[in-house]
Amino acid sequence: AQSVTQPDIHITVSEGASLELRCNYSYGATPYLFWYVQSPGQGLQLLLKYFSGDTLVQGIKGFEAEFKRSQSSFNLRKPSVHWSDAAEYFCAVGSNQGGKLIFGQGTELSVKP
Amino acid sequence: DARVTQTPRHKVTEMGQEVTMRCQPILGHNTVFWYRQTMMQGLELLAYFRNRAPLDDSGMPKDRFSAEMPDATLATLKIQPSEPRDSAVYFCASGQPFLTSDGYTFGSGTRLTVV
Numbered sequence: 753a754q755s756v757t758q759p760d761i762h763i764t765v766s767e768g769a770s771l772e773l774r775c776n777y778s779y780g781a782t783p784y785l786f787w788y789v790q791s792p793g794q795g796l797q798l799l800l801k802y803f804s805g806d807t808l809v810q811g812i813k814g815f816e817a818e819f820k821r822s823q824s825s826f827n828l829r830k831p832s833v834h835w836s837d838a839a840e841y842f843c844a845v846g847s848n849q850g851g852k853l854i855f856g857q858g859t860e861l862s863v864k865p
Numbered sequence: 866d867a868r869v870t871q872t873p874r875h876k877v878t879e880m881g882q883e884v885t886m887r888c889q890p891i892l893g894h895n896t897v898f899w900y901r902q903t904m905m906q907g908l909e910l911l912a913y914f915r916n917r918a919p920l921d922d923s924g925m926p927k928d929r930f931s932a933e934m935p936d937a938t939l940a941t942l943k944i945q946p947s948e949p950r951d952s953a954v955y956f957c958a959s960g961q962p963f964l965t966s967d968g969y970t971f972g973s974g975t976r977l978t979v980v
Binding site for chain 2 (some may be wrong): 786789794795796797798801846849850851852853854855856857858
């Protein structure tokens, strides 16, 4: 069965520091992978996605993610975090049968001054 | 930017009452999802549609929940009768699965409180 694991429930980083949010997936075929961000009281906004090709994908707001098939991982990174990045981040895997999205439990990011 | 519109944004109702949540997907998107978000369970897929036909509603309690797409511009999620454990934020999302660069677009959600 498809599943997504985000090992870190909550992460705190200092403003200006680098960030890496972890995501591991379980999927039998080549996965479609996504990162979404959710600000309080808002819906989910797509940050970036991986379908195929280059394993390092660039997204909005300065985020990037790297697909590593050997590790079944799709970690999200940002070189320098801004206070406005404080939010909850969700990793998701998409099934190519039906197209449904399965989400991880989310990682809440706090940014300290 | 095109957006998915959900109404109402907030709903407070008494246990036993019927609740209907509505979603207007983005024009041209052929896939519509309903998700429920709670602190304990995170984001759960309740049901989804392709070209207005239900593809999978296995995540939905069948005895009280129903989801429909009466036309391409409207998806509804109904709970009857509602219970306090249904309190959650319900999200609708639409898209063209993996065929475009847009991914899936989420609405702002309906925050349901059942007292």
